[in-house]
Structure formats: structure tokens, C-alpha cells
Amino acid sequence: MGEEKQGSVPVLPWMRDPVDVALCQECPLDEVPCLHPRLKLALQKMGISKLFPVQAAVWLETVGPGNFDRDLCINSPTGSGKTLAYALPIVQMLSNRVVKCLRALVVVPTRDLALQVKEVFDAIASPLGLCVGLAVGQSSISDEISKLVTVPEYDAGMSFDPDDISLGLQLGFQSKVDILVATPGRLMDHINTTRGFTLEHLYYLVVDETDRLLRESYQSWLPTVLGLTQFNDDHILTVANSFLPNAFGPLRTRRTCGIERGFKDKLYPRLAKMVLSATVTQDPGKLVQLDLHHPLFLKAGLMRYQLPENLESYKLICETQLKPLYLVALLKTLEGEKCIVFTKSVVSTHRLCTLMNCFNNLQINIKGYSSLQTQRIRSKTLKEFRKGEFQVLVSSDAMTRGMDVAGVRNVINYDMPKYIKTYVHRAGRTARAGQTGRCFTLICKDEVRRFKKLLQKAENSSCSDHTLPSSLIEALDATYQSALEKFREIISEERKKSKSISSQSSQEKGKRQKSE
Structure with a gap:
């Protein structure tokens, strides 16, 4: 809403x-x-x-x-x-x-x-x-x-x-x-x-x-x-x-x-x-x-929306189809710091997490967190993340409200939020209790104006440009293409499995109705 x-x-x-x-x-x-x-x-x-x-x-x-x-x-x-x-x-x-x-x-x-x-x-x-x-x-x-x-x-x-x-x-x-x-x-x-x-x-x-x-x-x-x-x-x-x-x-x-x-x-x-x-x-x-x-x-403050005082905000401009590549490059430069990556939906969370785990020799442990998972799995994942057993949590907005995970140094908006309210809650997963933190937002060129307008609604909303070394992007490109191929195969198998389950369910429903 x-x-x-x-x-x-x-x-x-x-x-x-x-x-x-x-x-x-x-x-x-x-x-x-x-x-x-x-x-x-x-x-x-x-x-x-x-x-x-x-x-x-x-x-x-x-x-x-x-x-x-x-x-x-x-x-x-x-x-x-x-x-x-x-x-x-x-x-x-x-x-x-x-x-x-x-x-x-x-x-x-x-x-x-x-x-x-x-x-x-x-x-x-x-x-x-x-x-x-x-x-x-x-x-x-x-x-x-x-x-x-x-x-x-x-x-x-x-x-x-x-x-x-x-x-x-x-x-x-x-x-x-x-x-x-x-x-x-x-x-x-x-x-x-x-x-x-x-x-x-x-x-x-x-x-x-x-x-x-x-x-x-x-x-x-x-x-x-x-x-x-x-x-x-x-x-x-x-x-x-x-x-x-x-x-x-x-x-x-x-x-x-x-x-x-x-x-x-x-x-x-x-x-x-x-x-x-x-x-x-x-x-x-x-x-x-x-x-x-x-x-x-x-x-706190004069404006309705407040960002943490010690938060640094950055925007990373890239082409839409290259966002996963830029995300991986950004995570590489953060050198194992604890990060939460936010997506726009539970489906996007699953797909991005799957794609990220298709990268060879990434040396970054990544797990997903969304309402598609059972409460037991979400609680287990959150517990492991708090303990530092993996570095990157890919999440839907299920993580935006009030959740406190010690040591989260960075928040990354893989998908730009539609509303300043969402941005405030996402960014608030870092720079908590007086600590410093950073919030990166990946956007394409035609989103820059809307993003700037969004941030104007909040206090402490200055946002700098962030660039990645072109050599790093080029070095990861071949790995990215390989990851995309693996990802497409996995998604294709998931669709087949989903259709099979749906077909069996329809057949069983038809048999019950005929019997009745």
C-alpha cells in the first residue's frame, strides 16, 4: 500500500x-x-x-x-x-x-x-x-x-x-x-x-x-x-x-x-x-x-521521515540487465562485510539468490529470506546470519520492520523502493545504535530523477555517486554469463516441477469431484 x-x-x-x-x-x-x-x-x-x-x-x-x-x-x-x-x-x-x-x-x-x-x-x-x-x-x-x-x-x-x-x-x-x-x-x-x-x-x-x-x-x-x-x-x-x-x-x-x-x-x-x-x-x-x-x-527532527544520523547513502548507476553483475562486483569491493540486499518481492528474492549462487568461486556466502519460507527456516537463517555464518542476506521487505542484526555494515537496494517510507525502514537495518553504516541503491539512468525526488522527503538524505572499477566489471563478465546459463537451467527445472505438481493436484481434485 x-x-x-x-x-x-x-x-x-x-x-x-x-x-x-x-x-x-x-x-x-x-x-x-x-x-x-x-x-x-x-x-x-x-x-x-x-x-x-x-x-x-x-x-x-x-x-x-x-x-x-x-x-x-x-x-x-x-x-x-x-x-x-x-x-x-x-x-x-x-x-x-x-x-x-x-x-x-x-x-x-x-x-x-x-x-x-x-x-x-x-x-x-x-x-x-x-x-x-x-x-x-x-x-x-x-x-x-x-x-x-x-x-x-x-x-x-x-x-x-x-x-x-x-x-x-x-x-x-x-x-x-x-x-x-x-x-x-x-x-x-x-x-x-x-x-x-x-x-x-x-x-x-x-x-x-x-x-x-x-x-x-x-x-x-x-x-x-x-x-x-x-x-x-x-x-x-x-x-x-x-x-x-x-x-x-x-x-x-x-x-x-x-x-x-x-x-x-x-x-x-x-x-x-x-x-x-x-x-x-x-x-x-x-x-x-x-x-x-x-x-x-x-x-526526532523537523521532517516527517528521518534517516539514521551516521548513515552514508550512495547510488550506483548501471544498465538494468547488468544489475546482478554490478551487485556481485559491489559485494567483492565490500570484502566480506555483513550486508542485507533488498529486492522488490519474494519472487525476486528467490531468483536473485539463486542467480548469485550460480557464480563460480564467488567466495561469498549468500542466503535468502522471505515469506515464501516457513517460519522455522526464516528463524534458522536469521540466527545463522546473526552468528556470522554467512555474509550476505538477500531479502524481501520482510526484513525492513524493526529487525536488529548486529554488525550489518551495508544495506543494498537491488530494487529501488517506490516509497520513502520503505527506503527509511530498509536503510535502518544499518547505522543502528550510534554505529556507522552505508546504504547503496542500484538504479538505471531513467530512475535517477525519481530517486532524487524520493530522498528529498527525508532528513539527512544526501546521496553520493558510487562507481566500481571497470577492470573488476570486465573480469567478472565471463563468470556472469556462465552464471546466467546455470540460472536459466535451474529456473526451467523449477517451472517443470511446478507444472507437474499443479497437474497432479488438478487430477486429484477432478477425481474427488467425480467421486462425489
Whole structure:
């Protein structure tokens, strides 16, 4: 889906006067106000000695003087430390909890990003005795339930009204986690089917990669979550009830629960929200769905789109049919540095990766990463890439959102992105956490003008020309032609195999229909 055109929709009043987090100074851990000693020690074990500007700004608005009186919308460049920015205050604020209940929910768009976010939470939450859960569909739902909810042994022989969540908790259902990181689809599975799973005690909601999560409904997860957590809002309850299955029963306000010490016959604290992205949408129609409470807009810089401060951008002009050759030559000059190569689609990822591996004596290990692969294969590939077992990862835009791989020195746009939003997320896989990095984009001559116009929409967007030695191109040409021949043979065999499988499937379908 394309990005919204600037000026095509009105900007909400609270977005017109953002707080510039770029003006906030890095803060040494010794100077962070109210930081829990064990949380400080956990950060030091992670090799962290100070908070980045966005982390310090969020801390001051949540734990510090701000006291989380307002919901936060955070627009900060990729690699600026947004995950830790929301994880730190949540762990700090839950550190004194007495009863284990699900208090914080973090919703992210992809499984791989969820796994990464959970790792960050685990590192800082475990030392404070907090438990972090994961709901992403990586394992069976029964396995996830066993890790999220304690089910009473006598449940099977007792009648249980699914409408009465309070009764369920009294019968022995109890959350095993304080914090849950989830993808929206699997979150809805648990809301709709998992007995004892409740959001009644939720204090904090984080929506990471907000623009992507608001672009797709994911079984209407957002109105459902808000309906299950907010109180005294008949409109939200009505909307949420319209999406829930009849078996779930009508939603009630949190005020009626009264099962937790200190809240009997009293209103629960409001649900505090943090929404984040490097490319936050400005569409009021989308943002209003979040029902933000007196939101405060934290933003880095003046322009809407921000590239990492220490990023160097280059364009490499070549003929379209020679792009694979120039890519190989570029990788040769990078001398084994860790790189991510982005293509325009999952099919292009497969084809380019196949072609690259047809080069003889390339001495560069290359693997592909896309949604065509199973989750198990993607996770295995990502793990190997992080360990440095191969140098080049060819990927579709499945890798653009939030993924952090240490040591990625270069990002290469094999296919020029259509939108600045995509460029920002791709380029953000390098130059993270204050490190330096480079982004190369391969383009043909008739794309130069459009590429220049694209970059003008972002801050820190200067882009230099990059040239490769003509001797290197000439030396690789014969190998390139040989690789093309091998590639054509492989693709031809794949097509034959695909046709054969399709034909067998059609025949089997025809036999079933005839039998029926």
C-alpha cells in the first residue's frame, strides 16, 4: 500500500507541535532518575552505559516528572533504541507488582520482530522477577496456553460460564506472565478461545510499528483490545462487542471486576498507551482508532521521515540487465562485510539468490529470506546470519520492520523502493545504535530523477555517486554469463516441477469431484 500524500489529510492538533527528542541529551545510567538498581545492573550486563535521546525522553514522560499522564506517540529513526525506550519504563513501573497478572501488552506485526522484542524484555525483566510471554503462532496454541495461563486441574469436570471472567480467575485460572509480546492474529486467537486469558488487568499497551498495524485490521484486534481494557466507554464496548463471537459474551467495564486488592468498587487506572514507528502515519482516521489520552508527540527532527544520523547513502548507476553483475562486483569491493540486499518481492528474492549462487568461486556466502519460507527456516537463517555464518542476506521487505542484526555494515537496494517510507525502514537495518553504516541503491539512468525526488522527503538524505572499477566489471563478465546459463537451467527445472505438481493436484481434485 502506498504512503499517504502529505497535505492530503488534515494533521491532528497534537501532532503540529511535537517535542523534538533530538534536543534531548544522552543520559548516563548513574543520572537516570528513579532507575531500579537491579534494572541498572541488567542494562550494564547488556553493555549499556547510557540512554539514547529517545529513551531518555520517554523515561522522563513515564517514570519521571511526566508520570505517564499522557499517552505517547513516538516517531524516531530506525536504530535509535525505540524498543528499549518502551521496555525500560514498563519493567520499572511493574517492578513492585504483588499479584502476577497480565499488565503490559506489546503488539508487533511480525513473528521475528516479536521474538526480538521478547529477548529485550527478558534481559531486563527477569532480574526483577517479572515474566514475559510470547503469542506469535510459532508453536501450537496449546503449547502457548500452557506458558500463558495456569489452568485448574479440576476444570474439566466443572461447568464454566465463559462470560464470567472473574469467576474463572476465582476457580484457579491465573496468568503466568506479567508482560505479553504478541502478533495481532494470535492475540485474537487467545482472546476468543483461551479460557482464563484476560486483559482485565492491563495497565500498558504498546503498539510497535503502528502505521503497519493500523493499515490492516487483523481480525479487528484493536477495537477488541480496547473494549476489553477500557472502562465507562459505551461506544468502545459497542464496537468491540460487534466484532467478538457470540460465545464470548458481552463485554463489561473493568469497574465491575473488583478482584484485585485496592480496586474493589473503584475504577482501575486508565490504560496507558505508547505507539511507535520510524514512519508514524498522520492520517487522523487511522490515529483516532487508538483512542489516545491527551497524546504527546515525541519526534526526532523537523521532517516527517528521518534517516539514521551516521548513515552514508550512495547510488550506483548501471544498465538494468547488468544489475546482478554490478551487485556481485559491489559485494567483492565490500570484502566480506555483513550486508542485507533488498529486492522488490519474494519472487525476486528467490531468483536473485539463486542467480548469485550460480557464480563460480564467488567466495561469498549468500542466503535468502522471505515469506515464501516457513517460519522455522526464516528463524534458522536469521540466527545463522546473526552468528556470522554467512555474509550476505538477500531479502524481501520482510526484513525492513524493526529487525536488529548486529554488525550489518551495508544495506543494498537491488530494487529501488517506490516509497520513502520503505527506503527509511530498509536503510535502518544499518547505522543502528550510534554505529556507522552505508546504504547503496542500484538504479538505471531513467530512475535517477525519481530517486532524487524520493530522498528529498527525508532528513539527512544526501546521496553520493558510487562507481566500481571497470577492470573488476570486465573480469567478472565471463563468470556472469556462465552464471546466467546455470540460472536459466535451474529456473526451467523449477517451472517443470511446478507444472507437474499443479497437474497432479488438478487430477486429484477432478477425481474427488467425480467421486462425489
